[in-house]
Amino acid sequence: MSSCLQQIPVHTAPPYQVTVGPGLLRTCGPRLQEVLSPCRIAVITDSHVAPLYLERVCESLQSAGFSVVSRVVPAGEQHKTMATLAQLLEFLAEEHLTRTDCVAALGGGVIGDMAGFAAAVYLRGIRCVQLPTTLLSAVDSSVGGKTAVDLSAGKNLAGAFFQPAAVLCDTDCLSTLPPEILADGAAEAIKTGVLCDESLFSLFESGSLDLPEIIARCVTYKAGVVERDPTEQGERKLLNLGHTVGHAIERCSGFAIPHGHAVAAGLAIIARAAETRGWTDGPLAERITACLAQNGLPTGTDYSAEALAQAALSDKKRAGDTITVVAPRQIGVCELRKLPVSQLQSLIAAGLEV
Ligand SMILES: NC(=O)c1ccc[n+]([C@@H]2O[C@H](COP(=O)([O-])OP(=O)(O)OC[C@H]3O[C@@H](n4cnc5c(N)ncnc54)[C@H](O)[C@@H]3O)[C@@H](O)[C@H]2O)c1
Ligand SMILES: [Zn+2]
Known part of the structure; x- marks a missing residue:
């Protein structure tokens, strides 16, 4: 055809x-x-x-x-x-x-x-x-x-x-699609760029939104991850970049904040936190927040670190006394980090805008 x-x-x-x-x-x-x-x-x-x-x-x-x-x-x-x-x-x-x-x-x-x-x-x-x-x-x-x-x-x-x-x-x-719903999808695609594909991320920085190309790249990446780890035992957890805090924001808002907007804020927060903790290869949070903002997405939240940590810890991704968060190292490279649940609140606090 x-x-x-x-x-x-x-x-x-x-x-x-x-x-x-x-x-x-x-x-x-x-x-x-x-x-x-x-x-x-x-x-x-x-x-x-x-x-x-x-x-x-x-x-x-x-x-x-x-x-x-x-x-x-x-x-x-x-x-x-x-x-x-x-x-x-x-x-x-x-x-x-x-x-x-x-x-x-x-x-x-x-x-x-x-x-x-x-x-x-x-x-x-x-x-x-x-x-x-x-x-x-x-x-x-x-x-x-x-x-x-x-x-x-x-x-x-x-x-x-x-x-x-x-x-x-x-x-x-x-x-x-209304622009704010299009932006929700852009958040997940920008997330994919931060995870694995700097050139995909750059498409969003340049503002040239070739949507079929963006969709095909995101699907190709996700398909590979899902093939290797269909039930989220390991690598597939990377797709949750921005989602620990993102889900917490959704929950704190009683789901009034849509998923993509919450993930964008979650991505910005974990990027700032990772940078503050020295987990990144140099500065990257500003580049991520600028890209999110340019695509009509939020880069922070008014909820406190305490409220967000509490909401995140009632999420199903917690395993006993530890929680796995996905942290960016560079644009296109991320890693899983296991934390004691007691450290989550201070990590989120490190990522909130001052
Ligand atoms: N299964 C997964 O792997 C996975 C991954 C990410 C998100 N999700 C889930 O996806 C949901 C969010 O998806 P969403 O953002 O598509 O939300 P949605 O399905 O609520 O769609 C958003 C809004 O757009 C409207 N809409 C849909 N298509 C339209 C179109 N072509 N033109 C005009 N309006 C249109 C819908 O009626 C709705 O009002 C959440 O529940 C989230 O948990 C699942
Ligand atoms: Zn999502």
Whole structure:
């Protein structure tokens, strides 16, 4: 089909392809025929995405011979709950989906995580395809198989590792994103640049946002990490750069601060802390904060180190008396550092703006 498509294989068990480029929602039917036998597809989306893209997806699937049903859930992280998950599972059962059928997650990370989790547990697992519509879900959440819903005790506390059968990332969708939601995705992509790819980071410094190129680079990196460490025993923890403090900020705000904005602030804070502790090869925090700010992202928070440490320690990434944080050494090189939990508060304090 079109030559401006990029295809990135993910060699997990089972393997799948991520396709990135324009027009993929209008052609999703024939594309999914390549990976699915004729079946029933339940398209799950949210109330913002449905009026924009649901019809074109259902039409393309139907004309390719799939039997299609759809369900729209209210948009927003506050609906990424067990209650919505239960409604989705009841919906799949009411629509008589069987083990050979499929769920299509059409939306951002909230829909991808929740519909992916529904597919993982319905009948002990039916296939799922991811159709990401935000930059964040394109560069990060649609790839790698992490699915989840939030519990009152914290974010993503109930979930499963469940790889999709395919990911179709239609870059045309990004044109309808409000700037602050685009910025959320930029935060995860800048994070990837700091982790492994200085030239990706430089794209954000230069302001030349070639989004298909940025998505393909982020997905290629994430695919490699996920192939080597599918269930986050080691290397995959690096993807949590900025997330220890980021999740704490989200939590302190009662999830009013969106994930990408919180990760940006978390990244700036850990960069300043790492520099202050002498863990970096020279100065880098200023370069990171300037890049985040240039892309419409925050570089700090008003929450205290104490509140953030408390929130971080109730996160699931804690293991007994230690916590693993990801710290940048240079742009493009990061490392895992294990700390006694008692030192987390002073580390965060070292990273807060004065
Ligand atoms: N599974 C993973 O590996 C992983 C990684 C990172 C983040 N996440 C999760 O992803 C979620 C955040 O994802 P998100 O930022 O995409 O949030 P989101 O899914 O809530 O989308 C943000 C907003 O944009 C709207 N929207 C989506 N696509 C649109 C489009 N094309 N045009 C206009 N509006 C559109 C949505 O309705 C929503 O209001 C969090 O729950 C986070 O925990 C998961
Ligand atoms: Zn994230």
